[in-house]
Amino acid sequence: MREEIERITILQFTEQGRNEIEDVVVTELPLTIILNHQEVVTLLCSPTKLEYLTVGYLWSEDLIKSKDEIREIKLDRETGVARVETEREVNVLSKPLLASGGGRECTALSGVQRVSVESPMKLSSSQIFSLMENFVQRSEVFKTTGGVHSAALCEADSLLIFSEDIGRHNAIDKVFGECLLEDIPTDNRLIITSGRVSSEILLKVAKRNIPLLVSKSAPTNLGVRLANDLDITLIGFVRGKRMNIYTHDERVVIDEN
Amino acid sequence: MREEIERITILQFTEQGRNEIEDVVVTELPLTIILNHQEVVTLLCSPTKLEYLTVGYLWSEDLIKSKDEIREIKLDRETGVARVETEREVNVLSKPLLASGGGRECTALSGVQRVSVESPMKLSSSQIFSLMENFVQRSEVFKTTGGVHSAALCEADSLLIFSEDIGRHNAIDKVFGECLLEDIPTDNRLIITSGRVSSEILLKVAKRNIPLLVSKSAPTNLGVRLANDLDITLIGFVRGKRMNIYTHDERVVIDEN
Numbered sequence: 001m002r003e004e005i006e007r008i009t010i011l012q013f014t015e016q017g018r019n020e021i022e023d024v025v026v027t028e029l030p031l032t033i034i035l036n037h038q039e040v041v042t043l044l045c046s047p048t049k050l051e052y053l054t055v056g057y058l059w060s061e062d063l064i065k066s067k068d069e070i071r072e073i074k075l076d077r078e079t080g081v082a083r084v085e086t087e088r089e090v091n092v093l094s095k096p097l098l099a100s101g102g103g104r105e106c107t108a109l110s111g112v113q114r115v116s117v118e119s120p121m122k123l124s125s126s127q128i129f130s131l132m133e134n135f136v137q138r139s140e141v142f143k144t145t146g147g148v149h150s151a152a153l154c155e156a157d158s159l160l161i162f163s164e165d166i167g168r169h170n171a172i173d174k175v176f177g178e179c180l181l182e183d184i185p186t187d188n189r190l191i192i193t194s195g196r197v198s199s200e201i202l203l204k205v206a207k208r209n210i211p212l213l214v215s216k217s218a219p220t221n222l223g224v225r226l227a228n229d230l231d232i233t234l235i236g237f238v239r240g241k242r243m244n245i246y247t248h249d250e251r252v253v254i255d256e257n
Numbered sequence: 258m259r260e261e262i263e264r265i266t267i268l269q270f271t272e273q274g275r276n277e278i279e280d281v282v283v284t285e286l287p288l289t290i291i292l293n294h295q296e297v298v299t300l301l302c303s304p305t306k307l308e309y310l311t312v313g314y315l316w317s318e319d320l321i322k323s324k325d326e327i328r329e330i331k332l333d334r335e336t337g338v339a340r341v342e343t344e345r346e347v348n349v350l351s352k353p354l355l356a357s358g359g360g361r362e363c364t365a366l367s368g369v370q371r372v373s374v375e376s377p378m379k380l381s382s383s384q385i386f387s388l389m390e391n392f393v394q395r396s397e398v399f400k401t402t403g404g405v406h407s408a409a410l411c412e413a414d415s416l417l418i419f420s421e422d423i424g425r426h427n428a429i430d431k432v433f434g435e436c437l438l439e440d441i442p443t444d445n446r447l448i449i450t451s452g453r454v455s456s457e458i459l460l461k462v463a464k465r466n467i468p469l470l471v472s473k474s475a476p477t478n479l480g481v482r483l484a485n486d487l488d489i490t491l492i493g494f495v496r497g498k499r500m501n502i503y504t505h506d507e508r509v510v511i512d513e514n
Contacts, residue, residue: 006478011502013382018511023501028455028477044455125270146494147453147475166455166477196404198285198301198423218404220285220423221263237403244280245268254275 003027003047004141004148004164026147028166034083035063038092046141046148046165049174050075053165054082056177060204063090067180117231119211119251121188125243126255127156128214132238135192136216138162142194149195151175153186160184168195172204179208186210197223197234206230212251214238219246260284260304261398261405261421283404285423291340292320295349303398303405303422306431307332310422311339313434317461320347324437374488376468376508378445382500383512384413385471389495392449393473395419399451406452408432410443417441425452429461436465443467454480454491463487469508471495476503 005024012021029047033040033054040063045053051073058064064086071085131154141148141164151171153161161184163174172193179186190212191205197219203226205213212233219227219236224246227234233248245252262281269278286304290297290311297320302310308330315321321343328342388411398405398421408428410418418441420431429450436443447469448462454476460483462470469490476484476493481503484491490505502509 008478008481008503011506013498013500013502013511015498025476025478025481025503028479030456044457145475147477166453196423199287200301218402219282220404221265221282222285224265224282241270241272243270245270246265246282249268254270 005145024144026141026145026166030080032081033057034081035090035092036085038090040092043167043170045167045170047077048165049163049178050077050082052163052174052177052181053170054084054177055180056173056175057170058084059176059180060173060207062207063092067183116229117206117209117211119188119209121156121190121211122251122253123156123190123212124253124255128235128238128243128252129241130157131159131190131192132214132216134159135162135194139164139194149193151194152192153179153184154190154192159192160189168193169200169204171195172201176204176208190214193217196220197227197236199223199226202226202230202232202234206232262402281401283398283402283423287337289338290314291338292347292349293342295347297349300424300427302424302427304334305422306420306435307334307339309420309431309434309438310427311341311434312437313430313432314427315341316433316437317430317464319464320349324440373486374463374466374468376445376466378413378447378468379508379510380413380447380469381510381512385492385495385500385509386498387414388416388447388449389471389473391416392419392451396421396451406450408451409449410436410441411447411449416449417446425450426457426461428452429458433461433465447471450474453477454484454493456480456483459483459487459489459491463489471500 004027006027007022007024010023012019027047028044030042031045032042069087071087074083135152139150148164148166149168149171150164152159153175161175161178163171165171186208191210192214194216196217197215199222202223214235227247233251234246235243237244261284263284264279264281267280269276284304285301287299288302289299326344328344331340392409396407405421405423406425406428407421409416410432418432418435420428422428443465448467449471451473453474454472456479459480471492473495484504490508491503492500494501
């Protein structure tokens with residue numbers, strides 16, 4: 001966790017008075033991704049798993065399709081630049097210019113037919129509560145700084161991959177980048193996120209054929225609509241023994257406890 | 258609040274059992290901003306104050322400099338397109354492509370000399386706690402959905418402008434867009450935000466010559482560093498009668514209560 005946080009001296013006010021204390025804040029790194037000599041984006045991110053973030057971002061944006069086509073990834077931590085070379089040329093400029101990586105409704109809706117998720121996966125309510133409990137406990141940087149989001153790829157009974165980042169999009173892209181580079185399948189598995197579920201988040205998950213998306217927070221109406229259309233079970237506000245199932249509840253089996 | 262939320266039927270799990278209930282989720286709108294026939298960005302946002310958001314975004318990105326140069330703003334809510342015509346031509350493509358609207362460190366650092374804030378403003382600790390209390394009470398959509406951020410421009414004793422949005426950047430751009438179009442000065446006033454303070458947020462505020470930035474949440478290390486360099490008082494984790502002052506505490510006067 002060394003590089004993800006920075007120690008600083010601050011003035012803290014409490015009802016007991018004012019004190020100079022040593023505190024920790026989360027580190028923010030601008031990472032510029034260059035694909036075959038074309039600048040794609042500058043992400044503000046936490047400085048961990050940067051290769052995974054780079055590859056995960058390009059995969060989410062459909063700028064790479066598979067691990068095989070990646071010829072080289074060169075990461076310069078000093079300058080915050082990740083260079084990716086691929087076998088085939090990719091026209092980065094043909095992509096529409098987006099605010100935060102993929103959220104136009106037209107893109108969303110044109111993708112609907114392609115990415116609809118098929119999976120026989122079912123989970124019990126107690127499995128979901130137990131996964132969320134593990135997920136929250138893993139969140140070291142959040143507990144220390146309150147400044148990051150986290151995301152995890154899970155099986156019914158265990159967390160397989162866990163990532164933290166100052167951006168909720170980045171945390172999920174890090175998970176999927178790790179899946180691509182380490183050959184970890186995503187079918188019939190679920191994603192847990194600490195963050196809100198907007199259309200962008202939903203689409204990232206749909207592209208990886210993930211049938212269940214579980215969040216500690218709230219979804220947006222477009223997130224719910226896309227989850228419904230794409231056959232994804234969307235669960236939000238999982239806190240303690242409570243949760244809201246927004247779509248496709250057929251994948252959740254109720255335990256009698 | 259009608260258009261900012263959508264009513265849906267969900268399945269809610271509690272320890273008392275499972276129930277089909279009517280719930281509300283926050284609305285998400287993709288808004289494409291076109292400046293003089295050039296597409297600038299598509300923002301995912303809440304569908305309120307869209308003119309303010311459009312103008313605030315362009316102002317934050319230095320694509321417009323003043324109210325005078327705006328010839329026309331045409332907003333089509335049906336298609337989610339905002340068209341802005343200005344007096345002079347602006348080369349949108351000369352801007353670097355960014356992840357979420359302005360966060361490259363090189364931009365940040367090159368801007369440091371230009372935007373350093375000068376202000377004699379001072380606030381007492383009880384004024385800060387009282388403003389945050391009002392701010393949290395105003396947050397209607399958050400209280401209903403848990404899915405939005407808010408931002409406010411304040412004087413020492415009152416909230417002047419208040420905005421909510423699914424994006425923390427958008428909430429602040431809405432405030433500044435309203436300032437520009439309604440001729441509301443920002444000097445010697447403060448901004449309160451519900452969201453985390455990254456370098457992007459800090460720079461938006463610095464550009465408007467705001468001497469105090471107060472957040473309910475955590476800052477990043479770059480946010481703290483820029484606040485320090487730009488002479489901005491950065492306060493975080495304001496909750497109840499507690500707060501952390503990260504930089505330039507000379508603007509905060511301690512009350513004995």
